[in-house]
Amino acid sequence: MFLNALNIIFPNKCVICGKILDSVNDYACKNCQKNIQYYVCDTEVKKADIQYIDLIFSSYYYRGIIRKLILDFKFKNQKYLCRFLASAIAKAMKNFTNETTVDYIVYVPISFRRYMERGYNQSYLIAKTISSELHIPIIKYNLIKIKHNKRQSELGIKMRNANTKGVYKVLNSKRFNNKSILLIDDIFTTGNTVMECSRVLKHSGATKIIVATVAKADGIFKN
Ligand SMILES: [Zn+2]
Numbered sequence: 040m041f042l043n044a045l046n047i048i049f050p051n052k053c054v055i056c057g058k059i060l061d062s063v064n065d066y067a068c069k070n071c072q073k074n075i076q077y078y079v080c081d082t083e084v085k086k087a088d089i090q091y092i093d094l095i096f097s098s099y100y101y102r103g104i105i106r107k108l109i110l111d112f113k114f115k116n117q118k119y120l121c122r123f124l125a126s127a128i129a130k131a132m133k134n135f136t137n138e139t140t141v142d143y144i145v146y147v148p149i150s151f152r153r154y155m156e157r158g159y160n161q162s163y164l165i166a167k168t169i170s171s172e173l174h175i176p177i178i179k180y181n182l183i184k185i186k187h188n189k190r191q192s193e194l195g196i197k198m199r200n201a202n203t204k205g206v207y208k209v210l211n212s213k214r215f216n217n218k219s220i221l222l223i224d225d226i227f228t229t230g231n232t233v234m235e236c237s238r239v240l241k242h243s244g245a246t247k248i249i250v251a252t253v254a255k256a257d258g259i260f261k262n
Pocket residue numbers: 053054055056057058067068069070071072
């Protein structure tokens with residue numbers, strides 16, 4: 040009722056085509072939904088075969104409209120896209136409750152220099168949205184980035200592993216000791232970033248790490 044009234048005052052628009060939507064709970068119109076469906080990737084939360092990570096999933100493939108929305112969100116200050124981009128992760132967490140119960144949500148940090156350039160950490164915004172939707176506390180400023188490194192996207196596959204080594208640090212490991220964590224990032228490419236963060240978190244005593252990213256790059260950037 041309240042939400043419907045709100046929708047009249049601030050009409051909810053399709054994040055892709057801008058068409059006004061009937062419900063505040065929707066993000067995209069029926070037409071655009073069909074296109075998004077095409078990019079949905081792992082619908083199941085999978086056991087990770089990656090060291091330090093227990094479970095891993097991405098909501099979409101990093102292609103087409105999803106790729107555009109993430110780039111707009113990340114580089115063009117389109118922060119309103121956050122709710123849409125976070126929604127599929129939150130939904131997956133709800134659908135797999137048995138396996139996905141966690142104590143805390145943590146996000147992949149960015150360097151101070153990058154923060155000053157961009158003005159926000161896109162992964163933090165996604166994590167914050169998921170935190171309020173799932174009522175799981177978010178831990179800020181405890182996993183931090185201590186070195187400014189090159190963007191992973193600027194490097195070849197072989198250089199990416201070295202680029203992330205020793206870049207992240209946990210300030211107070213007691214906060215993560217014996218805790219299970221949902222770690223959020225925007226894009227999964229080679230996995231080096233989330234693996235290095237997970238390694239640091241596990242060394243701080245975290246018992247379980249679930250990694251969730253909005254999208255997974257599959258090497259084929261088709262539109
Ligand atoms: Zn639309």
